[in-house]
Amino acid sequence: MPCNCSNACCCERVTIKSYITGRFSDPRNRGIVGKVRPLKASSARPGRVWSRRVEMESGHGEGSRGSLIVLEGLDRSGKTSQSSRLVSFLEGRGVPVETWHFPDRRTSIGGMISSYLANNAQLDDRAIHLLFSANRWEKRSLMEAKLKSGTSLIVDRYSYSGVAFSAAKGLAIEWCKAPEEGLIAPDMVVYLDILPERAAERGGYGNERYEQLEFQRKVSDNYHDLSDSTWKIIDACLPEEDIQTQLRSLALECITGCRSGKPLSTLWLPK
Numbered sequence: 001m002p003c004n005c006s007n008a009c010c011c012e013r014v015t016i017k018s019y020i021t022g023r024f025s026d027p028r029n030r031g032i033v034g035k036v037r038p039l040k041a042s043s044a045r046p047g048r049v050w051s052r053r054v055e056m057e058s059g060h061g062e063g064s065r066g067s068l069i070v071l072e073g074l075d076r077s078g079k080t081s082q083s084s085r086l087v088s089f090l091e092g093r094g095v096p097v098e099t100w101h102f103p104d105r106r107t108s109i110g111g112m113i114s115s116y117l118a119n120n121a122q123l124d125d126r127a128i129h130l131l132f133s134a135n136r137w138e139k140r141s142l143m144e145a146k147l148k149s150g151t152s153l154i155v156d157r158y159s160y161s162g163v164a165f166s167a168a169k170g171l172a173i174e175w176c177k178a179p180e181e182g183l184i185a186p187d188m189v190v191y192l193d194i195l196p197e198r199a200a201e202r203g204g205y206g207n208e209r210y211e212q213l214e215f216q217r218k219v220s221d222n223y224h225d226l227s228d229s230t231w232k233i234i235d236a237c238l239p240e241e242d243i244q245t246q247l248r249s250l251a252l253e254c255i256t257g258c259r260s261g262k263p264l265s266t267l268w269l270p271k
Contacts (some may be wrong), residue, residue, distance in 0.1 A: 064150050066097075069187060069254055070189045070190070071157070072190070072191050074199045077199055082244060085247075090152065097152045100139070103135045159180040164226060188250065
């Protein structure tokens with residue numbers, strides 16, 4: 001049935017059952033919801049794995065740890081507003097939780113990135129990619145400490161954004177992934193799926209460097225190549241309440257699983 005969102009798009013409602021069974025709106029599929037080609041991690045080389053376990057040094061049991069939940073998607077897909085609403089909901093349920101954003105513009109490295117994104121500074125594509133990665137690395141120790149202490153983190157953008165955006169400039173995906181190796185792997189990635197053309201219709205689009213339609217199309221393609229069968233896909237053109245309902249269900253399930261003893265893992269390290 002048509003959605004009631006204010007984004008001039010018409011979307012079929014997507015239930016939790018629908019995306020578990022593989023139905024979601026493909027960025028290449030002009031708004032049609034249906035079966036799409038299987039998700040894959042096409043850039044992975046033989047002999048490499050997506051993550052491995054982290055040895056827990058804390059005296060606390062692994063069963064008490066928090067969850068690392070990452071929201072990814074194109075610019076103006078609704079990640080920031082949905083992550084904030086999710087944190088408010090979890091706090092109301094008594095869950096220790098925080099919202100994180102990358103880039104974190106409050107740090108010295110983040111300040112350099114912010115200047116670049118606002119078109120106030122020029123940097124080589126490789127240099128800015130390494131700065132984005134360094135911004136995540138400078139928060140790694142705190143992230144691990146928070147998770148081990150039982151605090152869950154809802155993160156607006158993470159390593160997948162770094163790779164998808166830099167690769168859209170023509171950099172090799174494997175080169176882009178290399179500085180991310182060893183960062184903590186998310187317990188769940190939620191991708192808010194929207195056509196680049198629909199995202200461009202939303203308010204504020206075009207204020208920052210990367211908010212260009214053709215560039216966002218390339219980013220969308222890269223996200224599709226980076227995704228795997230564990231990603232949870234939600235149609236970002238659904239009404240905000242419907243998106244939030246799905247997020248809450250997924251988050252509670254993930255948090256329960258981490259409390260039950262799921263170990264921490266790290267990104268993209270070789271065996």
